Amino acid sequence: MNEVTKPAAGSAADGIRAQMETLAKAARDASAVLATATTEAKNSALKAAAAAIRARAAEIQAANDEDMAKAPNDLKPSFRDRLKLTDERIEAMATGLEEVAALPDPVGRELARWQRPNGLDIARVATPLGVIGIIYESRPNVTADAGGLCLKAGNAAILRGGSESIRSSRAIAGCLQDGLRAAGLPEASIQMVPTTDRAAVGAMLTMPDYIDIIVPRGGKGLIARVQRESRVPVMAHLDGICHVYVDAAADAAMARDIVLNAKMRRTGICGAAETLLVDRPVVESHLPAIISALDEAGCEVRGDDTVQSLDTRVTAATDADWETEYLDAIISVKVVDGVEGAIRHIETHGSHHTEAIVTEDAATAERFLSGLDSAIVLWNASTQYADGGEFGMGAEIGISTGKLHARGPVGAEQLTSYKYVVRGNGQTRP
């Protein structure tokens, strides 16, 4: 999976680079057409692609069966699960494309408009980014999700899926191209990288003239290497070490429900809480019920000395626990002194992803919300809301932990740039 940029030797790598350049140039040409494509054409392509996925479901399933059969025996069960397609998952891809079609067109939005004293009328108008390269592990559904979202925002997509899912992804990409053809849009608007050679990824990361942005989706190893080696700007998220802070002024039942949901609703997503911070005055009143609820839900609780003294089921947390994204049914718990102590801990050990405070005190809440430099900060709500769909954005290509361009959930709007359109009546600058 960490097959990022180690190139094939000599002339083989040169051949792949040449092949990738041809593909990327075609994407660049397609992006020029997409930039002025009508909303109707883009939506019609998305809907036709959804129809094609339904019509060719058996073919997609057969391709996936072959991927599953040829997958290495030592694949982790979670990896194998993400690779597998079912009737429901294929239908979900089709529905997802229809939902993206139903979103407002993010291109052409007037983001701001003002008049200058000299009469110039200045508008900031959303435009596509251009060509987006998506590098992902073996999740076939990303082919449809990412391809559809890029198209909606008027961008050409170059999709480089994991080698284990290549047959499934090719079959799905074929349906997307059916949709493009039906709508009269260039087929090169969405292209699968045909080779599974890792040199293809190296080529994508070093073609800033043809690719405007790279979005890696997958494990930490993949993302870190892409960020390190790419000459093309990267939009990605690294760790999601999310915190819930239970303040002295928290409602005890609300605190228990939010912590339980933030940790255990789904433990494998980036918005899952990893560390619970509890304000010292309510350790004895609020924390025992929270620990019991977590334990009963099957969560391992690791705590500092004070937390351990509360419940024999709590094991000892080490320093490493404060900086670990478990993505599993494990939580670390620490006692802190007030909101300032919580902010200090989070700024020191967190990953600037998502943090929640539970409190009935508005001033304390506002201090937490403004004092933390995280993409998402919540007051009296679960960290598991860190999701483009839950934000009402319709779909997301991921959650960005970077601060440039887009931060937090990345939906169709975040896959756009803008330009300034200035209308005058003969103005010349003095």
Add this chain to the structure above:
Amino acid sequence: MNEVTKPAAGSAADGIRAQMETLAKAARDASAVLATATTEAKNSALKAAAAAIRARAAEIQAANDEDMAKAPNDLKPSFRDRLKLTDERIEAMATGLEEVAALPDPVGRELARWQRPNGLDIARVATPLGVIGIIYESRPNVTADAGGLCLKAGNAAILRGGSESIRSSRAIAGCLQDGLRAAGLPEASIQMVPTTDRAAVGAMLTMPDYIDIIVPRGGKGLIARVQRESRVPVMAHLDGICHVYVDAAADAAMARDIVLNAKMRRTGICGAAETLLVDRPVVESHLPAIISALDEAGCEVRGDDTVQSLDTRVTAATDADWETEYLDAIISVKVVDGVEGAIRHIETHGSHHTEAIVTEDAATAERFLSGLDSAIVLWNASTQYADGGEFGMGAEIGISTGKLHARGPVGAEQLTSYKYVVRGNGQTRP
């Protein structure tokens, strides 16, 4: 000037890297304080810095005199001119800081806010970017301009000016730090890199953990190398090959005035026009007067065969002319077929910076405005309006030709990121 990242040998480079890490960590710490600094504190620092520049003008001038005396004899006159400070230029820096103080605070702006059906209240709120590294050539005023703009947006700045201006820049940075001290803000909010060793630049470009964005300001060589070698995201502009297209439906006098202004008002700025495209039907009616006006203003006119046939003062344009940013009193002129021909030429040869159309036909204008993928497109106005001040943004750190994060003039607003602030009343995700 192209002294970018070639490191000093061995342990010297290690020493500089260690020194730069200390400086960058201090910037990161300062940025945490700045992120929640009040508008009043930031503005008070800017105003106190302006006062310090006035109070210490003689000291700044003496430092600049020494820079000028020690500058190599073979410096180009334009370079020498940018290096030189005068009473007026020192006062302009002070005034500039006061103007930045008067701008609205870009941090804390509510960029969007909406309610979800489950009652969650979601706000997108502007935040500082963090730490900004500015790498610039020997223009002492950039020290004040860039430092002030970064501070206004709540960012810590690391300033690495050209070695020829180091004494002037240090004196100016001292005034900025006087301002920070007076306002009780950390002095490390604005730091000059103390060494002129080029290894310091290499260190800045490879510290993504401490520096959030690099803004290079200077010649093409500097910018291209920074873009190529940086591991930190870069916001920069490369070429400004700007076009004016005179359409068949253009008013002849307006076309002449706009072309003359776009080319000749100032030839050395990035928004100066480099190529004039003329619609075939008005070549004989509109172009001769434009050529005469340009010639009389001292502009060399290079044209295609048709343009040469109109006026003996026109010399032959070669293919290279269509892709040259002269930044000088030279213009290339080509006949094209309608707005589609103009768009094709600009998309092929342009640099996606700024383009203008002159026409009385609204439909043709809209086709030009929407059909071009440039940061700024203008209808019936001069390309020289490509400027943050002219856009009403108060001040700019430069003009971005990239499509990520910010495009076009980069002012205080564009030096911010955002976060999501979510307010609930106990919501847990189903």
